[in-house]
Amino acid sequence: MLKIFHHQFTVPEEALDENGHVNNVVYVQWMQDVALEHSNALGCNSDLYRKLGTLWVARSHYIEYRSPAFAGDxxxxxxxxxDLKRSSSLRKYKWLRTRDQKVLAQAETKWVYVSAKTGRPCTIHDEVMNLFSIVSVDDEP
Structure with a gap:
């Protein structure tokens, strides 16, 4: 199982804001994108969610910016x-600059598992729960 999912990329010019570094909103987009990539890699994809009649929605995001990222980084x-609870999950993220492994940002998203029909929280199906492994605080990168 992919407990910790790694995605490597180069910062594109269009990710920058008027200050010349990565825009704050871009980090949130990257969070969503990499969460989907990780989920898909585990087999937890839109086909499975459609079959189960469920989906994940973001309840909250927290981001701590530690150092700016620039185009070409x-x-x-x-x-x-x-963590995985009855109807929610906490997913964490860490951005590192590849050349020196400097932490650029750390973040987390509280995701809520909901019925696609009602939009209300529901119990995470075992079929979904069993695809994810929990990374304890002691084992975090």
Whole structure:
């Protein structure tokens, strides 16, 4: 199982804001994108969610920016699930600049598992729950 998912990419020019570094909103987009990539890699994809009649929605995001990222920077983006409860999950993220492994940002998203029909929280199906491994605080990168 992919407990900690790694995604490496180069920061594109269009990710920059007027200050010349990666825009804050871009980090949230990257969080969503890498969460989907990790989920898909585990077999937890839109086909499965359609079959189960469920989906995940973001309840909250928290981001701590530690150092700016710039166009052309090579980034290692890590993500993992730190808890799975009855109808929610906490996913964490860490951005590292590849060349020196400096932490650029750390973040987390509280995801809620909901019925696609009602939009209300529901119990995470075992079929979904069993695809994810929890990374304890002691094992976080």
């Amino acid at each position: 090579r980034i290692d983006l890590l993500t993992w699930v730190s």
